Amino acid sequence: MSALTNPRARAWLGFALGAVVLFAAAPALLTDFRLSLLAKYLCFAIVAVGIGLAWGRGGLLTLGQGVFFGLGGYAMAMHLKLADAGEGNMPDFMELYGQLDELPSWWAPFANPVFALAATVLLPMLVAFGLGSLVFRRRVRGAYFAILSQALAAAMVILLIGQQGTTGGTNGLTDIEGFFGYDLDDPVNQRMVYFIIAGVLLALLALTRQLMNSRYGELLVAVRDSENRVRFLGYNPANVKLVAYVVAAGMAGLAGALFVPAVGIISPALIGIVPSIEFVIGVAVGGRAALLGPVLGAVAVAWAKTALSERFPGTWTYLQGAMFVLVVAFLPGGLASLWGMVKRRREAAPPAPESTERVLVKEVAA
Amino acid sequence: MLRFHRRRLAACSVALAAALAVSACGSKTGESDSTGGVTADTSGDTVKVGLLNSLSGTMAISEVTVRDAIMLAVEEINAAGGVLGKKIAPVGEDGASDWPTFAEKAEKLIKVDRVAAVFGCWTSASRKAVKPVFEENKALLFYPVQYEGLEQSPYIFYTGATTNQQIVPGLDYLKAQGKKSVYLVGSDYVFPRTANKIIKAYAEANGLKVLGEDYAPLGSTEFGTIVNKVKASKAEAVFNTLNGDSNVAFFKEYKSAGLTAASMPVVSVSIAEEEVKSIGTQYLAGQLTAWNYYQTTTGAANDKFVKAYKAKFGADKPTSDPMEAAYVSVYLWKAMVEKAGSFDVEKVKGASDGITFEAPEGLVTIDGATQHIHKTARIGKIGDDGLITEVWNSGGPVKPDPYLKGYTWAGGLS
Numbered sequence: 145m146s147a148l149t150n151p152r153a154r155a156w157l158g159f160a161l162g163a164v165v166l167f168a169a170a171p172a173l174l175t176d177f178r179l180s181l182l183a184k185y186l187c188f189a190i191v192a193v194g195i196g197l198a199w200g201r202g203g204l205l206t207l208g209q210g211v212f213f214g215l216g217g218y219a220m221a222m223h224l225k226l227a228d229a230g231e232g233n234m235p236d237f238m239e240l241y242g243q244l245d246e247l248p249s250w251w252a253p254f255a256n257p258v259f260a261l262a263a264t265v266l267l268p269m270l271v272a273f274g275l276g277s278l279v280f281r282r283r284v285r286g287a288y289f290a291i292l293s294q295a296l297a298a299a300m301v302i303l304l305i306g307q308q309g310t311t312g313g314t315n316g317l318t319d320i321e322g323f324f325g326y327d328l329d330d331p332v333n334q335r336m337v338y339f340i341i342a343g344v345l346l347a348l349l350a351l352t353r354q355l356m357n358s359r360y361g362e363l364l365v366a367v368r369d370s371e372n373r374v375r376f377l378g379y380n381p382a383n384v385k386l387v388a389y390v391v392a393a394g395m396a397g398l399a400g401a402l403f404v405p406a407v408g409i410i411s412p413a414l415i416g417i418v419p420s421i422e423f424v425i426g427v428a429v430g431g432r433a434a435l436l437g438p439v440l441g442a443v444a445v446a447w448a449k450t451a452l453s454e455r456f457p458g459t460w461t462y463l464q465g466a467m468f469v470l471v472v473a474f475l476p477g478g479l480a481s482l483w484g485m486v487k488r489r490r491e492a493a494p495p496a497p498e499s500t501e502r503v504l505v506k507e508v509a510a
Numbered sequence: 511m512l513r514f515h516r517r518r519l520a521a522c523s524v525a526l527a528a529a530l531a532v533s534a535c536g537s538k539t540g541e542s543d544s545t546g547g548v549t550a551d552t553s554g555d556t557v558k559v560g561l562l563n564s565l566s567g568t569m570a571i572s573e574v575t576v577r578d579a580i581m582l583a584v585e586e587i588n589a590a591g592g593v594l595g596k597k598i599a600p601v602g603e604d605g606a607s608d609w610p611t612f613a614e615k616a617e618k619l620i621k622v623d624r625v626a627a628v629f630g631c632w633t634s635a636s637r638k639a640v641k642p643v644f645e646e647n648k649a650l651l652f653y654p655v656q657y658e659g660l661e662q663s664p665y666i667f668y669t670g671a672t673t674n675q676q677i678v679p680g681l682d683y684l685k686a687q688g689k690k691s692v693y694l695v696g697s698d699y700v701f702p703r704t705a706n707k708i709i710k711a712y713a714e715a716n717g718l719k720v721l722g723e724d725y726a727p728l729g730s731t732e733f734g735t736i737v738n739k740v741k742a743s744k745a746e747a748v749f750n751t752l753n754g755d756s757n758v759a760f761f762k763e764y765k766s767a768g769l770t771a772a773s774m775p776v777v778s779v780s781i782a783e784e785e786v787k788s789i790g791t792q793y794l795a796g797q798l799t800a801w802n803y804y805q806t807t808t809g810a811a812n813d814k815f816v817k818a819y820k821a822k823f824g825a826d827k828p829t830s831d832p833m834e835a836a837y838v839s840v841y842l843w844k845a846m847v848e849k850a851g852s853f854d855v856e857k858v859k860g861a862s863d864g865i866t867f868e869a870p871e872g873l874v875t876i877d878g879a880t881q882h883i884h885k886t887a888r889i890g891k892i893g894d895d896g897l898i899t900e901v902w903n904s905g906g907p908v909k910p911d912p913y914l915k916g917y918t919w920a921g922g923l924s
Contacts, residue, residue, distance in 0.1 A: 306725075313700050411639070413608050454603065
């Protein structure tokens with residue numbers, strides 16, 4: 145009993161359980177196709193972990209995570225396209241749509257796998273750092289921060305679509321054949337990609353848990369709840385928020401990078417305003433403040449989207465909308481609060497059922 | 511002590527996971543393809559086909575009509591006894607106007623439902639997203655919409671027009687009308703940008719001046735600036751590759767700027783009968799379109815198609831080119847399967863060359879080499895009643911040439 149109440153032991157148990165579910169149960173029970181869908185959901189879950197930190201703990205409504213997801217995704221896809229084309233060749237779509245004689249200079253470094261991999265995480269973090277330092281120092285908060293994030297997402301989509309010759313335009317980067325030398329057509333390799341994604345998710349969860357439980361984590365919550373009080377205590381809230389924002393951006397970038405081999409496409413449709421909002425909806429449905437809430441929410445929302453649209457191709461959007469409304473209206477703490485609610489009910493319930501008279505008396509008294 | 515155990519448990523499971531991941535390494539790129547694709551499930555007395563269209567999102571308004579036309583063909587074929595004695599069982603999926611969703615649903619249809627063929631997709635971006643899925647799994651897609659050419663997947667049959675069956679005839683018509691200059695307006699995505707590249711190459715070789723080229727974001731309704739630029743350019747005609755709702759705003763602005771079909775005609779390649787209805791004939795009357803089929807196209811096959819469609823979906827529902835191409839694609843697949851005597855994808859592909867069908871647009875023939883079809887090009891004029899009547903046609907089916915190899919001016923394009 146003591147082990148179950150000890151938070152450290154519980155966390156270890158949780159991770160062990162998570163590892164067994166993701167690494168043993170899911171691959172054993174799911175077909176290749178369903179497993180590749182799960183890999184996609186887990187990518188969204190990685191984005192959600194970051195949003196959980198920045199929004200759930202830090203109160204930053206990050207409505208523009210699509211930008212960072214996209215930066216990571218495009219960085220990875222650019223490398224894979226160049227690797228597919230082979231040294232000295234241009235990716236297929238460039239020869240089709242562009243009128244270029246040689247590879248644009250900003251593509252060239254992505255031929256290097258180390259540079260590309262580093263860029264998938266560092267590029268989004270750099271952009272978040274630049275934007276965050278400007279915004280947080282000027283004490284831009286709440287709706288204004290959210291609007292700014294959305295504007296950035298919209299701007300990035302317009303930029304990508306406009307540069308069809310070098311970015312693939314609306315099509316995005318598709319038809320990716322290999323992943324660092326491994327053929328992505330092969331189901332065994334698809335499985336490998338899934339394992340990598342699941343491993344990254346678990347590692348990031350561990351990292352986020354450390355961060356949340358550290359002194360920094362306490363400070364972040366303090367900034368969320370009363371920024372001015374934290375400032376009066378001598379801390380700089382801008383820096384506290386900046387760290388959460390940059391970490392969340394890095395996670396989104398990594399998720400985007402892993403999304404590319406899992407799904408085989410990255411396009412502006414995945415990084416604009418709507419997908420950015422969808423990331424946040426997943427977190428809200430799961431419960432933004434808990435560690436596992438965002439993960440559960442992101443996977444549940446993505447899974448529900450697939451399951452509902454397969455079963456009811458004509459009407460699934462209404463069902464999905466109804467689901468969001470129900471969760472937000474009746475479970476404001478998200479799915480993660482469900483367990484706590486059940487527990488509280490059970491503990492609060494009296495040993496014997498109340499008689500109807502007593503209930504009536506109570507109601508009248510109230 | 512207990513805690514130590516739990517920690518060890520966690521360590522063990524992570525180690526197990528790592529071992530699994532490392533052992534799971536499959537074939538490298540460049541090795542011979544060992545995966546054989548998925549064979550369709552044709553046991554039982556039905557054969558499944560996939561219908562992949564957007565039923566939600568911005569493209570739904572267009573793609574739902576295509577789904578309806580495919581369903582009509584399926585029902586007609588089933589009523590006549592099916593394909594190789596099997597009834598067609600359609601499995602519908604929603605692409606949701608989102609390209610990665612198209613890829614996901616295509617994979618689901620192929621791997622889970624094990625369909626014999628898939629009919630659908632509208633935008634080029636959705637086709638590009640599903641193309642690797644069909645190629646990897648060696649499954650068939652029938653794509654029913656006119657597109658920008660420069661593509662030839664071994665697992666896609668293109669039943670809509672390629673550029674030399676729609677855009678090039680449209681330009682030929684303008685040239686024959688004595689137009690010397692043209693202004694290009696399009697939505698900002700792959701089809702208009704590629705189409706305009708082709709138009710510019712044509713213009714250069716044929717003494718046509720391109721006085722301007724403007725793109726509006728997909729779904730944009732802000733056309734004041736673009737129309738002013740068009741007006742100021744004094745071009746003799748406009749070539750319009752705008753998509754969807756943008757056309758409504760564009761043509762309203764066009765009319766209010768005092769531009770008319772007589773002074774500066776607009777040739778549109780994405781406005782069919784369905785769109786005419788939503789834009790409003792008062793803005794469109796007299797303007798030109800380039801397609802391969804109109805509801806008014808004459809012939810017994812079309813009379814039958816229009817009558818059957820209206821009986822099923824409503825008398826006020828028009829038929830359009832993409833709907834007709836989708837309807838035809840199901841019949842072409844049926845003919846290919848029957849010629850092959852099998853649902854096997856490779857055999858069906860092998861049987862495709864030379865298959866003909868008396869379609870509502872007239873006789874169509876599959877060109878086995880390109881997997882496109884021979885189609886008659888038609889220029890139409892939009893009437894006050896919302897219908898489009900033909901003012902010119904190519905006189906017979908035009909051989910598909912997706913890479914424009916037969917045109918010397920197109921040499922630098924692909």
